Amino acid sequence: MACKPIVCQENCQPGYTYVTKDSKCCGECVKTxxxxxxxxxxxxxxxxxxxxxxCTFYECEPGTLMVxxxxxxxxxxxxxxxxxxxxxxxxxxxxxCKTLICVRDxxxxxxxxxIMEQQGCVANVSLTHCEGLCSSTSSYSTFSKNMKHGxxxxxxxSISIKNIQLQCKDGxxxxxxxxxxxxxxxxxxxxxxxxxxxxx
Numbered sequence: 001m002a003c004k005p006i007v008c009q010e011n012c013q014p015g016y017t018y019v020t021k022d023s024k025c026c027g028e029c030v031k032t033x034x035x036x037x038x039x040x041x042x043x044x045x046x047x048x049x050x051x052x053x054x055c056t057f058y059e060c061e062p063g064t065l066m067v068x069x070x071x072x073x074x075x076x077x078x079x080x081x082x083x084x085x086x087x088x089x090x091x092x093x094x095x096x097c098k099t100l101i102c103v104r105d106x107x108x109x110x111x112x113x114x115i116m117e118q119q120g121c122v123a124n125v126s127l128t129h130c131e132g133l134c135s136s137t138s139s140y141s142t143f144s145k146n147m148k149h150g151x152x153x154x155x156x157x158s159i160s161i162k163n164i165q166l167q168c169k170d171g172x173x174x175x176x177x178x179x180x181x182x183x184x185x186x187x188x189x190x191x192x193x194x195x196x197x198x199x200x
Contacts, residue, residue: 006025006026008025008026008027009026010027012029013029013035014033014035014038014039014041015031015032015033015034015035015041016029016030016031016032016033017029017030017032018030031065032044032065033060033065034058034060034061034065034066034067035067036048036058036067040058042058042059042060042067043060044060044061044062044063044065045059045060045062046059046060047059047070048060054096055071055072055074055096055097056069056070056071056072057069057070057071057072058070072096072097074096074097106132106133106134107130107131107132107133107134107154107155107184107185107186108130108131108132108184109128109129109130109181109182109183109184110128110129110130110131111126111127111128111129112126112127112129113125113126113127114127116164116166116176116178117166118166118174118176119168119174120168120169121166121167121168121169121172121173121174121176122166122167123164123165123166123167123176125162125164125178127178127180128180128181128182129181130154130155130156130181130184131154131184132154132184133154134151134152134153134154134186135150135152135186150188151188151189152186152187152188152189153186153187153189154184154185154186155184155185155186155187156181156182156183156184157183157184157185157187158181158182158183159179159180159181159182160179160180160182161177161178161179161180162177162178162179162180163175163176163177164176164177164178
């Protein structure tokens with residue numbers, strides 16, 4: 001009689017994990033994740049989005065470990081009605097649909113006075129800048145299971161270069177140029193989430 005050790009097969013296919021049992025010599029491969037197209041492993045509760053398609057997601061359902069395909073249907077501009085004094089703005093916070101928000105535009109052109117100086121030569125000039133309120137949104141997405149943010153900020157939409165002369169102490173003048181804002185409006189921009197959020 002000859003004794004030989006039993007060699008357990010511990011190499012499991014993707015999506016499976018080798019689990020040992022106290023009552024048996026060898027364990028077994030147990031399904032712990034979802035497997036999409038025999039190549040993509042998705043952990044339970046997680047979403048996976050293929051490259052090149054920002055509106056299709058695949059989710060691994062906890063418990064059943066089944067892959068569920070989800071396709072986002074984007075709303076049309078005509079589905080949003082804004083009150084008087086606002087306009088429809090587009091943001092792309094989820095990288096798929098453009099979020100439609102009603103923006104109350106108080107962004108406008110303001111004027112201040114400033115001293116321009118170069119090489120000891122100066123001039124008192126009228127400077128224009130953009131100032132005012134623009135809309136922003138923050139809401140929880142039941143689809144992506146995360147917060148969605150849509151932001152817009154008051155920025156210049158048209159600028160020009162102004163050429164002036166600075167007066168020097170010796171009575172001479174030198175040429176000087178600067179950017180002057182001509183028009184302002186609310187522009188969509190990226191909202192940067194807080195690094196850490198606390199839930200009370």
